[in-house]
Amino acid sequence: MAVADIEPITARIDPIEQRPPLVLGDATFRGITETVSRPIEWKPPVGWYVVLAISLSLLSLLGVSIAWLFWEGIGIWGNNVPVGWGFPIVNFVFWVGIGHAGTLISAVLFLFRQRWRTSINRTAEAMTIFAVMCALIFPGIHIGRPWLAYWMLPIPNQMAMWPQFRSPLMWDVFAVSIYGTVSVLFWYLGLVPDLATVRDRAKTRIRRLLYGFFALGWRGSHRQWLHYERAYLLLAGLATPLVLSVHSVVSFDFATSQLPGWHTTIFPPYFVAGAIFSGVAMVVTLMVFCRVVFKLKGLVTLLHFDRMAKLMLLTGSIVGFAYGIEFFIAWYSGNPYEQFAFINRAFGPYAWAYWIMVSCNVISPQLFWFRKARTNIVLLLIVSIFINIGMWFERFVIVVTSLHRDFLPSSWGYYVPTLWDTLTFLGSFGLFFTMFTLFVRFLPMVAISEVKGVLPEAKPH
Numbered sequence: 420m421a422v423a424d425i426e427p428i429t430a431r432i433d434p435i436e437q438r439p440p441l442v443l444g445d446a447t448f449r450g451i452t453e454t455v456s457r458p459i460e461w462k463p464p465v466g467w468y469v470v471l472a473i474s475l476s477l478l479s480l481l482g483v484s485i486a487w488l489f490w491e492g493i494g495i496w497g498n499n500v501p502v503g504w505g506f507p508i509v510n511f512v513f514w515v516g517i518g519h520a521g522t523l524i525s526a527v528l529f530l531f532r533q534r535w536r537t538s539i540n541r542t543a544e545a546m547t548i549f550a551v552m553c554a555l556i557f558p559g560i561h562i563g564r565p566w567l568a569y570w571m572l573p574i575p576n577q578m579a580m581w582p583q584f585r586s587p588l589m590w591d592v593f594a595v596s597i598y599g600t601v602s603v604l605f606w607y608l609g610l611v612p613d614l615a616t617v618r619d620r621a622k623t624r625i626r627r628l629l630y631g632f633f634a635l636g637w638r639g640s641h642r643q644w645l646h647y648e649r650a651y652l653l654l655a656g657l658a659t660p661l662v663l664s665v666h667s668v669v670s671f672d673f674a675t676s677q678l679p680g681w682h683t684t685i686f687p688p689y690f691v692a693g694a695i696f697s698g699v700a701m702v703v704t705l706m707v708f709c710r711v712v713f714k715l716k717g718l719v720t721l722l723h724f725d726r727m728a729k730l731m732l733l734t735g736s737i738v739g740f741a742y743g744i745e746f747f748i749a750w751y752s753g754n755p756y757e758q759f760a761f762i763n764r765a766f767g768p769y770a771w772a773y774w775i776m777v778s779c780n781v782i783s784p785q786l787f788w789f790r791k792a793r794t795n796i797v798l799l800l801i802v803s804i805f806i807n808i809g810m811w812f813e814r815f816v817i818v819v820t821s822l823h824r825d826f827l828p829s830s831w832g833y834y835v836p837t838l839w840d841t842l843t844f845l846g847s848f849g850l851f852f853t854m855f856t857l858f859v860r861f862l863p864m865v866a867i868s869e870v871k872g873v874l875p876e877a878k879p880h
Contacts, residue, residue: 546705778809
């Protein structure tokens with residue numbers, strides 16, 4: 420019998436830990452394996468094909484947009500004087516931010532021994548990798564000659580050309596590529612025991628060979644577990660500072676400039692908090708659908724959503740505080756250009772974007788002060804989508820409002836994205852959801868071995 424029951428968050432207390440249980444229903448080793456393996460071994464529901472078809476349609480838009488960009492050049496975008504950075508940098512920062520929650524939930528919470536992470540960490544890690552893939556597209560196609568993107572890497576060559584290491588954009592290349600590499604290693608290492616479980620249950624030779632190849636000969640011996648847990652701990656320790664460093668480096672793209680609205684020291688912590696905020700919101704969005712479609716209500720319980728809602732409330736409050744501090748710094752600096760930039764942000768031509776940002780990021784998470792809101796799945800889904808909309812607008816506001824009215828009023832302008840800007844952005848969602856849809860079909864979306872570790876049977880007596 421699979422894990423499928425639902426109970427209120429405080430319906431019962433674990434007799435050993437004196438806390439609400441992390442797994443409900445048929446909380447046995449076999450029940451967990453059956454529940455997680457079902458989407459891999461069974462024929463997928465119709466809804467899976469529908470989502471895959473929609474995702475592939477959006478992905479085709481990305482392919483067409485990039486092909487046209489290669490043919491025609493970046494003049495097809497709305498980037499121009501005075502807004503030389505538009506959708507590409509907005510989308511890049513947005514997707515990098517989405518990727519932050521995966522490492523936070525997997526590595527940081529692992530080091531702090533937060534056992535509630537076990538039901539959601541695998542999905543969060545996969546989301547991180549797919550988000551980083553989407554993020555890397557935009558700087559890659561924004562450089563004008565994308566077929567020479569490898570010039571950004573320090574590769575010895577006969578032209579004696581070398582990357583400009585003083586450029587914050589180069590810092591992005593190293594920060595994001597290192598983050599992506601460590602995230603893939605961390606995700607794959609955690610998958611190894613579960614891949615072996617799927618291999619042992621496989622009913623066809625092809626599946627046995629494929630899963631067996633990637634399971635690296637895992638047999639679950641005591642020696643293998645010792646090596647595995649040591650490597651997992653080391654990678655968690657390596658990945659944790661990356662959570663802070665990656666988006667801090669991304670914020671340097673703006674903070675190291677002299678432009679009013681960008682040149683501020685609060686950007687690194689503000690960007691990190693915002694990234695975790697948007698990443699957790701995306702995890703909630705994905706987990707709500709996975710929970711319903713694949714019947715994971717016993718594994719991904721209301722307790723998990725309650726904890727994630729608290730994370731969103733905390734990081735959302737930090738982001739709201741940062742919005743206020745930005746205005747205070749602008750006023751306290753006595754710099755008229757800085758003061759104008761923020762007044763223009765809130766009451767200028769892009770005030771609509773600013774107030775959408777504030778409404779979604781500051782006001783909507785305040786509902787999570789109430790437990791009923793934190794455990795209401797429909798409300799969680801709506802607020803998490805609002806947060807992601809608001810976080811995209813946050814990047815839009817930062818980039819566009821500081822550029823469209825700079826030091827010279829004669830050069831002021833109004834940035835309007837083109838159709839190709841919009842299609843490329845929508846297409847990146849196609850890539851993200853295509854990868855995620857394939858992930859939930861062919862790989863365990865919940866860490867089987869880790870969830871079993873939180874059951875009372877797994878504790879030493």
